[in-house]
Amino acid sequence: MPDFSLRLNEDQLQIQKWVHDFAEGVIRPAAPEYDEREEFPWPVVREAAKIGLYSFDFMASATVGDPTGLTLPVAIEEMFWGDAGIGLAIMGTGLAAAAIAGNGTPEQLMEWAPQCYGTPDDPKLGAFCVSEPDAGSDVSSLRTRAVYDQAADEWVLNGTKAWITNGGIADVHVVVASVDPELKSRGQASFIIPPHTAGLSQGQKYSKLGIRASHTAEVVLDDVRVPGSCLLGGRDRLDDRMARAREALENPARAAERGGQPAMSTFEATRPSVGAQAIGVARAAVEYALEYATERKAFGKPIVQHQGIAFMLADMATEVDAARLLVWRAAWIANNASYRWAEGSMSKLKAGRTAVWVTERAIQILGGYGYVKEYPVERWHRDAKIFDIFEGTEQIQQLVIARAMSGMRIE
Numbered sequence: 001m002p003d004f005s006l007r008l009n010e011d012q013l014q015i016q017k018w019v020h021d022f023a024e025g026v027i028r029p030a031a032p033e034y035d036e037r038e039e040f041p042w043p044v045v046r047e048a049a050k051i052g053l054y055s056f057d058f059m060a061s062a063t064v065g066d067p068t069g070l071t072l073p074v075a076i077e078e079m080f081w082g083d084a085g086i087g088l089a090i091m092g093t094g095l096a097a098a099a100i101a102g103n104g105t106p107e108q109l110m111e112w113a114p115q116c117y118g119t120p121d122d123p124k125l126g127a128f129c130v131s132e133p134d135a136g137s138d139v140s141s142l143r144t145r146a147v148y149d150q151a152a153d154e155w156v157l158n159g160t161k162a163w164i165t166n167g168g169i170a171d172v173h174v175v176v177a178s179v180d181p182e183l184k185s186r187g188q189a190s191f192i193i194p195p196h197t198a199g200l201s202q203g204q205k206y207s208k209l210g211i212r213a214s215h216t217a218e219v220v221l222d223d224v225r226v227p228g229s230c231l232l233g234g235r236d237r238l239d240d241r242m243a244r245a246r247e248a249l250e251n252p253a254r255a256a257e258r259g260g261q262p263a264m265s266t267f268e269a270t271r272p273s274v275g276a277q278a279i280g281v282a283r284a285a286v287e288y289a290l291e292y293a294t295e296r297k298a299f300g301k302p303i304v305q306h307q308g309i310a311f312m313l314a315d316m317a318t319e320v321d322a323a324r325l326l327v328w329r330a331a332w333i334a335n336n337a338s339y340r341w342a343e344g345s346m347s348k349l350k351a352g353r354t355a356v357w358v359t360e361r362a363i364q365i366l367g368g369y370g371y372v373k374e375y376p377v378e379r380w381h382r383d384a385k386i387f388d389i390f391e392g393t394e395q396i397q398q399l400v401i402a403r404a405m406s407g408m409r410i411e
Contacts, residue, residue, distance in 0.1 A: 004332050005068070006325075012071050015062075019075045022053060023082025031083035034213035035379055040169065041086050041213050048090050049123040056117045059094055069335030073276035073327050080280025084383035085213030087277060092165040092214060093117060096126030098270050099174045103190045104232040112192055116172045124195075127170035129161040129219050136163070137396050139176075140184035144221065146177035146191060153228040155191060157221045160203060163390070167217040168202020171195040175221065179238065186245035189238050192230040199224035210382035270391065271344035272334060275327040275351035278387040279320060282355040285362035285380050286316045292366055309365055316358045323351040342397075342404035349397035352387035359384045 008016065026047055034041045048054035062072040080087040097113045104112070116126030135141040144159025157177050161167065173193040180187030193200055203218025231238060290313055293304035303309045330347040333339060359381035363370035370377045388394045402410050 004329070006328065008070065008074065009068075012068075012074055015071060016074050016078055019053065019078040020081070022048065022051065023078050023087075027079065027082030027086045031086055031213070032373075032376070032379070035083075035085055036212075036373075038207065038212040040215045041089050044086050045089055045123055049118070049120045052120070054090050054093075054117065054123060055120070056097065056114045059097060059113075059117075063335075067335065069272075069331040069333075070328055073272055073279075073331050076273055076276040077280040077283065077324075080277045081284045082280075083213065084277065084281050084380070084386075085211040087280065088165065088211050088214035091273075091277070093124075093126040093170075094273070095128040095165065095270060096170070096172060096174045099128045099190055100192070100232060102269055104192075105234060108192070108229075108232060112172060115195075116170075118171070124171040125166045125169060126172045126174065127164050127166040127168075127219070129164050129167065129173055129175045131161065131163045133160060133162045133218075137393055139188075142176065142178050142185075142188060144175065144177040145181075146179050146189060148179075148228075149225075152225075154225045155228065155231060157191060157193075157199075157224040157226070159221050161219040161221070163206070163216060164219050166215055167219040168200075168205075169215055169217075173200060173219060174232070175219075180242055183242060183245045183249070186248075187242060190232040191226055192232065193221075193224060193226055194230070197224055197226060209385060210379070211386050268339070268344055269334065271348040271397075272327050272331040274387065274391050275323065275330070275347040278348075278351035278355035278384065279324050279327060281380050281384050281387075282316075282320045282323070282351075282358040285359045285377055285384075286313070286320055288375075288377060289313060289316070289362040289365045292369075303365075312361055312365060316361050319354045319358060323347070323354040326350050340404070342401045345392070345397040345400040345404075348387070348392065349394060349401070352384075352394060352397075355384035355387050356381075 026044055030041060030044050045054055052058055062075060066072070076087070076091065079090060093116050096116050100113050101109050116124060118124030130139065132142055132144060135143065144157065144161065146155050146157045148155055157175060159177065161175065172195060175191050175193055176188055177191060178187055179189050199222045201220045201222070203220045205215070205217040208216060228235065290304070293309050293313060294302050296303050298306070304313065326347040330343040333343050359377060362377040363381055366375060366377055369375050372378065392400070399410060
């Protein structure tokens, strides 16, 4: 196990610069257009695929191939410094890949994760489908059902998923569905829906406040049939997990043995990455506000020389650094040990709050200019709010942290 260190190695520094250069030269120039049009930025994703940034190989080397756990959050921060909407268009497939890695067998990972990304000449997309119109934070209330057809060795899925990144336009969908509703979240499983599977369609596409370049839509499953081999983890593992969950229901003293939740295990693994996304947006706002404050003059001198502005910038920079330290700590722990007090949730909670507060302060520093689309800080503020909401709201993170601290069930 490597010692925790804030010193990036030479490879990580090169990756940081590589992604930053792509963000500065390709992502930022395209960001206003795709935010305004609210369209998926296929040209940017194709460029990312050509250089290897959008690829299964890069994700594998930045996660499994990195004992420190820091390479991925470092790369993500630079990408989202460029633009959150385009950054999520590039990174959204990673959530599907993480679900396959966290719930599938090694054979399923090697078969399906590369298909989520495609090739440099023909990039594909993946989507992770959990939330539903009546079940967002309450994962235990999912109504999408998966029923096993033993005669055909197929699973039949029916339901509607909501707020899905890449939903409907993805080539590979990973869907969390209820197999045994009585067991609630413990009776759920994850399924691969291969490309061109009959019965899967896109519902409404959402028009959003921020991250508008990222495609977010409903996914409708109408008698979707997939082979038994598309159950992530396999039938034996599912049967064993549900048997332990049923036994735990009958014997509450053994509740800890119920087994994990497919959706939550994915979110736990990705929370530091979401925190890094928020930090990228916040850092962009700090840098822009500082540059503006050094050039803008009022009362005969640059406004940064007025304490009201200078102290605001000092607090903004401090909050961003504090959030980054929590993200890096969580990423290292996730790679080398296990969370004790929900450090992944702590990092996302702090980073999301920081992004919203810092971008709002940036608007304040720019004054009227911060409120118009000619300047990017209003877009960054719109983008920042999502980090308080998706992959577990601010309140859900507080709940997870409080439970981990107390060891008690908090409702």
